[in-house]
Amino acid sequence: MANSEPGLADFTKHLRKWFETRQLSSETDYSEKLWIDIHTLFQVLAKGIDSTNPFSEAVCEPDNPAWTLRSHAAEFKVCQRIVNIFLFMDGLHYVNNGDWQQRYIFNNEQRLEEYLRCMLGHVALLQLYGDNCDHIELVRTVSNSMDPFREAFRHADISKTCANMNYRNIQIGTKLIGLTMARWMEQLKGTRHVGSITSDKPVQICNQGQGTNTKEATADGVRQNGHMPIVEMMEDGTTDVVKKLIKKGKDMTDEVKKRLIETVKDSTNPEKTMEDILDTVSKCTAPGNACVQSALESVHTSVTPVPPNPADHDPSAISASA
Numbered sequence: 001m002a003n004s005e006p007g008l009a010d011f012t013k014h015l016r017k018w019f020e021t022r023q024l025s026s027e028t029d030y031s032e033k034l035w036i037d038i039h040t041l042f043q044v045l046a047k048g049i050d051s052t053n054p055f056s057e058a059v060c061e062p063d064n065p066a067w068t069l070r071s072h073a074a075e076f077k078v079c080q081r082i083v084n085i086f087l088f089m090d091g092l093h094y095v096n097n098g099d100w101q102q103r104y105i106f107n108n109e110q111r112l113e114e115y116l117r118c119m120l121g122h123v124a125l126l127q128l129y130g131d132n133c134d135h136i137e138l139v140r141t142v143s144n145s146m147d148p149f150r151e152a153f154r155h156a157d158i159s160k161t162c163a164n165m166n167y168r169n170i171q172i173g174t175k176l177i178g179l180t181m182a183r184w185m186e187q188l189k190g191t192r193h194v195g196s197i198t199s200d201k202p203v204q205i206c207n208q209g210q211g212t213n214t215k216e217a218t219a220d221g222v223r224q225n226g227h228m229p230i231v232e233m234m235e236d237g238t239t240d241v242v243k244k245l246i247k248k249g250k251d252m253t254d255e256v257k258k259r260l261i262e263t264v265k266d267s268t269n270p271e272k273t274m275e276d277i278l279d280t281v282s283k284c285t286a287p288g289n290a291c292v293q294s295a296l297e298s299v300h301t302s303v304t305p306v307p308p309n310p311a312d313h314d315p316s317a318i319s320a321s322a
Helices: 006-020 027-048 054-060 073-089 110-129 133-153 177-189 214-225 231-235 238-249 254-266 270-282 288-298
Strands: 092-094 100-102
Touching: 006 027, 006 110, 027 073, 027 110, 027 177, 054 073, 054 133, 073 092, 073 110, 073 133, 110 133, 110 177, 254 270, 254 288, 270 288
Parallel strands: none
Antiparallel strands: 092 100
């Protein structure tokens, strides 16, 4: 798989190592087993998002002195859950007496797990807390508070591991990583363990009146600080389109899902193709299958034949578009 992104190339290298250590009978078995492992990691995030620890209290209270527990209970809860997402990305678990441990669940595959933790964490921030300015400001506050904490305990910043990786378009087997993870987050949102802050400031108006548009102002700041690789999606409205595609996707047949994957994968410009499909789906009011079929018909792709892979168990089912 050719790609110009160092992060993506390294991620692919560790995926290949994952495949090489397993003796499975087919590429389908490989991708299914990997998705089981990724979902197990998601469950770690889901179980820990509502936990309490001294660090979340230390971050959320001093940074927001005007809050009171009685009148700002929702804000405290959301702040603590955002802290837990960042702790999940770094693999940090509170033990007791102020002690923290960095734990991994993938044996001998820690680097791959770090990439996946980073992706899951940022997709969680996008899907769960990317819908208004108050949420985004809390994400920034927590992100800025993590650096001194990491320095104090000499922990690495894993939240930057997946920076500059367009994992919305990375495919494992028949699934796109970003959309699959986003669908899990939507399910998590329905469990009432996520919470939200009532706000009259949608993402489209964040930073208005500062002499520049929202996306440029926030994206530049994020890139300089390097904290949140996909936060610009939270602020330019992309999250609404992604959520709509997820909702439409529930009604898609397996045949249409396969065609969607193949269309993006085989196009000469996969990222542009994906953007065109998302744009068409976002404007469509028909049921999911019809919307995606319409999107596939509207995009113009130039397909180049891909020669068969001579290695039966090489992870050729893994593909990406930069």
